[in-house]
Amino acid sequence: MSEWRITEEQLLALNTELQRADDVLVHNCVTRTAQESKLFPVVPYVMLVMIDAYWRYPDLLRTALAERTPEELGHRARETGTQLTRMTSWASYNYYVNGRNLLIRHGLLRPEDNLEDLWFMTDWYRRHRNAFHRAAAHPDALAAGEISPTHEERTLQVFEADAFEVDGDLRRAATKFLATATQYSFLVHCESRSGLCATGPYRVGDRRLMHVREFINLGESGLQWMNGVADEVPYNNLSLVLITDAVPTDITDWGTVYTDTEDYQDIVLGVGLYTSDLLEDRYVPVGMGSRRELVDTLDALTASIQDATRNLYRRFAGMSFDQMVEAGMTTYFRAPSEASMMAGTYRQADWDGVDERTRRLWPIYNEEYSVDGYVDHFNAMLGFAAAQSEYYLHPESYAGWRRTGGAGDLPSPGRVATLVPARVLDHDDYPRRVNPGGLADVRTSSDLPEKTGRYLFASGRVDERELNERARAFESPLLRSPWRNVDEQTVKWHWQSPEVDGLYRYAQERSRLLTDRGASLRREDVSRIRTEAGERPWSDVTVVKDIA
Amino acid sequence: MRHPLSTPKWTLPEGTTLSRMTREALLRTIEANAAKLDGEWSDAVNRGTLDLLSADDAQRISEDVFTRFQEIEGRRFFAGCEIAARERPDLYVLRSEAQPLEERTDWPEGVVADGDNVFEHEDVTGRVLVVREVSEVDRLMREGVPEGTIGVIDDAGGTMTAPILEEFDAVLCLAGTVRSHLGIIAREFGVPVLMGVRLARPLEDGEEVTVAYSTEAQNVDAYYGEEAKPRAEVRITGGRSA
Numbered sequence: 001m002s003e004w005r006i007t008e009e010q011l012l013a014l015n016t017e018l019q020r021a022d023d024v025l026v027h028n029c030v031t032r033t034a035q036e037s038k039l040f041p042v043v044p045y046v047m048l049v050m051i052d053a054y055w056r057y058p059d060l061l062r063t064a065l066a067e068r069t070p071e072e073l074g075h076r077a078r079e080t081g082t083q084l085t086r087m088t089s090w091a092s093y094n095y096y097v098n099g100r101n102l103l104i105r106h107g108l109l110r111p112e113d114n115l116e117d118l119w120f121m122t123d124w125y126r127r128h129r130n131a132f133h134r135a136a137a138h139p140d141a142l143a144a145g146e147i148s149p150t151h152e153e154r155t156l157q158v159f160e161a162d163a164f165e166v167d168g169d170l171r172r173a174a175t176k177f178l179a180t181a182t183q184y185s186f187l188v189h190c191e192s193r194s195g196l197c198a199t200g201p202y203r204v205g206d207r208r209l210m211h212v213r214e215f216i217n218l219g220e221s222g223l224q225w226m227n228g229v230a231d232e233v234p235y236n237n238l239s240l241v242l243i244t245d246a247v248p249t250d251i252t253d254w255g256t257v258y259t260d261t262e263d264y265q266d267i268v269l270g271v272g273l274y275t276s277d278l279l280e281d282r283y284v285p286v287g288m289g290s291r292r293e294l295v296d297t298l299d300a301l302t303a304s305i306q307d308a309t310r311n312l313y314r315r316f317a318g319m320s321f322d323q324m325v326e327a328g329m330t331t332y333f334r335a336p337s338e339a340s341m342m343a344g345t346y347r348q349a350d351w352d353g354v355d356e357r358t359r360r361l362w363p364i365y366n367e368e369y370s371v372d373g374y375v376d377h378f379n380a381m382l383g384f385a386a387a388q389s390e391y392y393l394h395p396e397s398y399a400g401w402r403r404t405g406g407a408g409d410l411p412s413p414g415r416v417a418t419l420v421p422a423r424v425l426d427h428d429d430y431p432r433r434v435n436p437g438g439l440a441d442v443r444t445s446s447d448l449p450e451k452t453g454r455y456l457f458a459s460g461r462v463d464e465r466e467l468n469e470r471a472r473a474f475e476s477p478l479l480r481s482p483w484r485n486v487d488e489q490t491v492k493w494h495w496q497s498p499e500v501d502g503l504y505r506y507a508q509e510r511s512r513l514l515t516d517r518g519a520s521l522r523r524e525d526v527s528r529i530r531t532e533a534g535e536r537p538w539s540d541v542t543v544v545k546d547i548a
Numbered sequence: 549m550r551h552p553l554s555t556p557k558w559t560l561p562e563g564t565t566l567s568r569m570t571r572e573a574l575l576r577t578i579e580a581n582a583a584k585l586d587g588e589w590s591d592a593v594n595r596g597t598l599d600l601l602s603a604d605d606a607q608r609i610s611e612d613v614f615t616r617f618q619e620i621e622g623r624r625f626f627a628g629c630e631i632a633a634r635e636r637p638d639l640y641v642l643r644s645e646a647q648p649l650e651e652r653t654d655w656p657e658g659v660v661a662d663g664d665n666v667f668e669h670e671d672v673t674g675r676v677l678v679v680r681e682v683s684e685v686d687r688l689m690r691e692g693v694p695e696g697t698i699g700v701i702d703d704a705g706g707t708m709t710a711p712i713l714e715e716f717d718a719v720l721c722l723a724g725t726v727r728s729h730l731g732i733i734a735r736e737f738g739v740p741v742l743m744g745v746r747l748a749r750p751l752e753d754g755e756e757v758t759v760a761y762s763t764e765a766q767n768v769d770a771y772y773g774e775e776a777k778p779r780a781e782v783r784i785t786g787g788r789s790a
Contacts, residue, residue, distance in 0.1 A: 036628030036629070036643070036703075036704075036705070036723075037628060037629060037703060037705030037706075037707060037708065037729075038628065038629055038630050038644070038680075038702065038703030038705060038708040039629060039630070039631075039682065039703070039705060039707045039708040040629055040705070040707060041627075041628070041629045041631070041632060042628065042629070042705070043628065104553070105571070106571075106574050106575070106578070106601075107551065107553045107554075107574060107575045107578045107579070108578065108593070108597060108600060108601060109593060110552055110553060110589070110593070113590070113593050113594075114593075114594070175736070175738070176737075178736055179714070179733060179736030179737040179738075180714075182706075182732070182733055182736055183706055183707075183710050183713065183733045183736075183737075184710070186705075186706035186707050186710070186729055186733070187706075187707045187710050190707075191705050191706065191707050191729065256732075258727070265736075265738065309710055309711050310689060310711050313685070313686075313689070313707075313710060313711050314686070316707075317682045317686060319631075320631070320635065321629075321631045321632050321635050321636070324629070324631060356598070356603075357597055357598065359603065360598065360601065360602060360603035360605075360606050361606055362603075362606070363606050363607050363609075363610035363611075364570060364574070364606050364609065364610055366610065366614075366625055366639065366640075367625055367626065367627040367628055367629070367632050367640060368566060368625035368626045368627070369566055369567070369570055369613075369625075371626075371628070372562075372563060372564045372566050372567040373567060373570075375563060376562055376563045376564075376567050380563050381560075382560045382561065382562055382563045382567075383559070383560060383561075383562045383563070383567060383571065384556070384559050384562070384571050384575075385556075385559075386559070386560045387558040387559060387560050388558070389558050412560055413560070414560055429588070429590055430590055431590045431591075431593060431594055433594075434594055435594070436594065436595075
């Protein structure tokens with residue numbers, strides 16, 4: 001058995017992270033709506049996958065992190081669109097800690113059990129998150145005021161400079177693509193938001209705002225049900241840059257964009273389109289040679305996604321209840337799978353199937369108990385393991401009560417998080433790891449067909465072996481000194497240095513308007529460059545509804 | 549071995565009978581199984597977890613709980629998804645079919661429904677088409693949605709009607725809120741939609757209705773304490789088509 005012991009410093013940091021996860025989770029649970037779907041058994045799969053994550057994530061991630069550090073993965077995830085987005089990295093940690101909470105609730109686990117795993121997962125998440133959020137340094141969107149500032153100036157300047165001002169065709173093509181891809185993503189991911197993310201909004205002059213919509217897993221990915229249904233979708237990940245008039249925009253920790261007004265399409269002013277993935281180190285422009293090319297590209301993408309939607313719907317319609325539960329679980333379970341891909345330790349079989357320790361709970365998590373358990377655990381914070389003490393007020397439920405002007409009874413004193421008791425500093429009568437023998441202890445089974453075919457990346461389709469070879473060989477100057485350590489504060493004070501200038505030129509290599517401009521660009525320079533190219537700076541672009 | 553989690557100082561009651569019964573049955577079984585084991589909890593919790601609760605235990609608990617649930621509640625479990633009720637009609641009834649109609653007595657003359665508007669649009673007049681099943685969506689994928697159709701959908705998810713949503717002139721959704729997936733996607737498509745629609749009576753295929761999508765969009769903050777905007781109304785404006 002491992003002799004690992006937690007320190008007091010680690011324990012206090014761990015409990016703070018557990019409560020922070022609780023705060024973000026409950027806020028998002030109580031400010032959104034029902035989880036049920038007529039097509040998918042959403043709530044059973046949500047509950048069961050959390051428990052499955054508890055048994056399997058620590059050893060899967062331990063294998064990946066033996067090859068790449070959390071900081072490196074966080075930096076890579078920030079530079080491109082990958083599955084390790086803000087939402088999915090947050091979600092990965094939350095699936096694990098809430099699987100732990102549910103097992104404690106069932107009486108199958110004590111709060112101190114498998115503490116080395118819990119610390120490992122917490123340490124991984126906070127290090128990944130802190131690197132990913134380096135630019136603005138908020139731990140999550142909730143802390144940032146429900147916005148999601150992520151990218152650094154060099155990336156944003158390219159997005160801002162290169163976006164095309166909309167005409168009637170581009171506005172129509174972009175909004176149609178946005179709707180079609182959003183709907184398709186919900187279908188690919190079994191009614192979940194696992195394939196959607198967004199960053200921003202960012203100021204781009206006067207009252208104009210820019211945000212970036214990320215679509216992940218559009219083509220052949222590790223999701224088994226994508227076998228053969230999306231062969232014509234040419235990109236796995238796409239990032240749509242949208243510049244709007246000053247429409248108030250929230251971007252939550254669940255990656256969802258909310259705007260006020262809700263129908264903001266008429267005030268979209270500019271559009272850009274990119275692809276990227278874990279084998280790229282920068283965004284790759286798609287159809288950005290001209291406005292006409294962008295319209296045609298978006299229309300073609302929309303058509304291919306509509307075909308894939310019909311194919312995929314029929315595939316899901318032929319699945320059994322158990323297969324659909326497992327598909328939904330797989331959708332969630334794969335949230336951190338690209339850590340394995342980036343590390344070159346990816347094995348499809350590791351991420352498929354359901355652990356036998358979870359499988360035994362299958363009949364318990366029927367449709368109705370799953371909903372009741374979800375509401376008890378995440379919304380009402382009721383039940384056996386809910387209360388920290390009978391005096392505690394949960395900040396989110398108290399805030400809801402306060403918003404009503406104090407109407408009715410005070411909310412119940414529940415919480416979601418189960419903190420680790422400090423007695424572990426004096427006692428060591430707990431197991432350290434859930435799988436003392438590592439992944440060899442894990443036994444899974446699956447009712448889904450095996451994945452066939454390849455994995456789609458911007459640079460081509462690869463099989464599992466090729467993926468791992470290319471991942472292990474992957475390198476980028478962005479990940480090495482000195483560029484790795486050029487953050488916004490470094491740029492502010494050292495923008496005239498050759499290192500910073502070189503980094504900006506690298507970021508500008510594929511830009512249609514900023515190539516080789518270097519690190520000295522400020523907002524007025526970007527506006528001037530657009531003007532010189534015959535395109536208006538965003539501060540001069542006004543809303544014209546029903547444009548031709 | 550004594551189960552270490554049997555007697556916490558603080559707990560809160562579960563929110564439903566089913567939650568309470570399930571928790572009690574699980575804990576009782578795990579306590580009884582633990583009592584049969586030698587050694588320490590720290591040895592049993594991982595390698596012995598299937599001894600603490602086996603698949604057979606869970607199956608038996610689920611059957612016992614269902615039997616007692618039926619005795620107490622007088623019904624089968626609610627299911628949200630169609631496949632659950634189709635495969636196991638002995639266990640499930642669809643929640644959407646079991647929900648009672650809104651008990652409202654002050655419906656204005658001609659108004660048969662109201663709902664939360666997702667975004668402002670011109671009012672729409674069209675023929676009702678109720679879409680409740682995957683097989684119906686499949687048929688409409690093949691044959692197309694007739695022009696001038698207002699879809700009546702009882703699922704607030706974004707996937708059930710995914711391949712055909714864009715073809716409706718407008719949608720009435722009998723579930724969810726303006727933040728539900730269906731609301732988000734319909735907005736992106738520019739298809740006017742009311743969410744959380746309450747019915748004075750069931751709407752029937754072919755009836756002509758006019759929906760006041762010009763009503764101000766519902767305040768998203770109404771769901772957590774802020775003042776709600778008036779709901780948009782649905783009026784019968786014509787009989788059933790031939």
